[in-house]
Amino acid sequence: MGFAETFKALSDGGRREILILLKQGRMSAGEIGSHFDMTGATISYHLNILKKADLVYEQKEKNFVYYELNTSVIEDVMLWLSDLKGA
Amino acid sequence: MGFAETFKALSDGGRREILILLKQGRMSAGEIGSHFDMTGATISYHLNILKKADLVYEQKEKNFVYYELNTSVIEDVMLWLSDLKGA
DNA sequence: ATAGTATTTAGAAATATTTCTAAATACTAC
DNA sequence: GTAGTATTTAGAAATATTTCTAAATACTAT
Numbered sequence: 001m002g003f004a005e006t007f008k009a010l011s012d013g014g015r016r017e018i019l020i021l022l023k024q025g026r027m028s029a030g031e032i033g034s035h036f037d038m039t040g041a042t043i044s045y046h047l048n049i050l051k052k053a054d055l056v057y058e059q060k061e062k063n064f065v066y067y068e069l070n071t072s073v074i075e076d077v078m079l080w081l082s083d084l085k086g087a
Numbered sequence: 088m089g090f091a092e093t094f095k096a097l098s099d100g101g102r103r104e105i106l107i108l109l110k111q112g113r114m115s116a117g118e119i120g121s122h123f124d125m126t127g128a129t130i131s132y133h134l135n136i137l138k139k140a141d142l143v144y145e146q147k148e149k150n151f152v153y154y155e156l157n158t159s160v161i162e163d164v165m166l167w168l169s170d171l172k173g174a
Numbered sequence: 175a176t177a178g179t180a181t182t183t184a185g186a187a188a189t190a191t192t193t194c195t196a197a198a199t200a201c202t203a204c
Numbered sequence: 205g206t207a208g209t210a211t212t213t214a215g216a217a218a219t220a221t222t223t224c225t226a227a228a229t230a231c232t233a234t
Contacts, residue, residue: 008098011098039193047211084110117179127180131183
């Protein structure tokens with residue numbers, strides 16, 4: 001999407017923690033949720049925001065949904081910031 | 088402050104435009120406002136959010152308030168993103 | 175001091191975000 | 205097919221964000 005979605009997604013501490021968790025590798029929605037004091041519905045809401053921001057992608061397998069970090073957008077954001085900062 | 092404030096500040100397109108404008112150098116609140124279709128009050132509101140996020144700092148001179156880009160926090164954000172992206 | 179310019183503050187309205195509970199969907203395994 | 209597990213969707217409540225208008229503050233210059 002655009003930078004608005006990306007920065008908005010990153011503005012929530014819980015969502016940033018989810019991303020940090022996913023540095024370890026892909027993880028099911030349930031396992032992600034087990035790390036937080038939130039309902040599964042709330043976790044699902046946050047995962048959806050991260051997905052729409054292209055910060056994660058999902059893989060459905062059996063009756064699990066796995067989420068994995070998507071680093072391509074992170075690069076784009078770093079480039080934007082680098083340009084803002086200037087030479 | 089923290090990353091929440093920074094990312095939240097960056098999540099608004101108008102605020103990002105203000106920052107891009109300030110790449111050219113410091114600019115008074117009024118001149119910043121003249122680039123946007125918003126009231127001065129709204130511009131002031133956004134400048135305050137950018138200031139609280141340490142993305143700009145202000146210098147009062149005569150009856151003008153000048154705003155200038157502060158790049159130190161941008162570096163911090165880039166480091167956080169770089170770590171998230173991993174090696 | 176008065177008038178004028180620059181900016182911020184206060185208060186209110188519209189919209190967006192975050193979270194929950196309860197229900198729905200999707201799949202597995204017997 | 206029934207029961208159970210995993211996840212999402214729907215709807216509602218609480219809070220936060222964005223924007224405006226009008227008023228207040230701060231400073232300049234006559």
